[in-house]
Amino acid sequence: xxxxxxxxxxxxxxxxxxxxxxxxxxxxxxxxxxxxxxxxxxxxxxxxxxxxxxxxxxxxxxxxxxxxxxxxx
Numbered sequence: 001x002x003x004x005x006x007x008x009x010x011x012x013x014x015x016x017x018x019x020x021x022x023x024x025x026x027x028x029x030x031x032x033x034x035x036x037x038x039x040x041x042x043x044x045x046x047x048x049x050x051x052x053x054x055x056x057x058x059x060x061x062x063x064x065x066x067x068x069x070x071x072x073x
Contacts, residue, residue, distance in 0.1 A: 013048055020044030 020040065027037045 016047040017044060020047065 020043065024037060024040050024044070027040060
């Protein structure tokens, strides 16, 4: 039961991530402004990081490897 629950959560998140990547690709091809693309990427990060208090986006990392924060490196 637990495995199915985790699999369902991961499947939803994978689907949301795929949809976000497709949207970013569409925006890039349409020549959208960087601010529009940035908002889409931020929305994707939010979708991928929210799951009942647990974040699997950066599981195992003590810091976000994609965010420049010199105090954490």
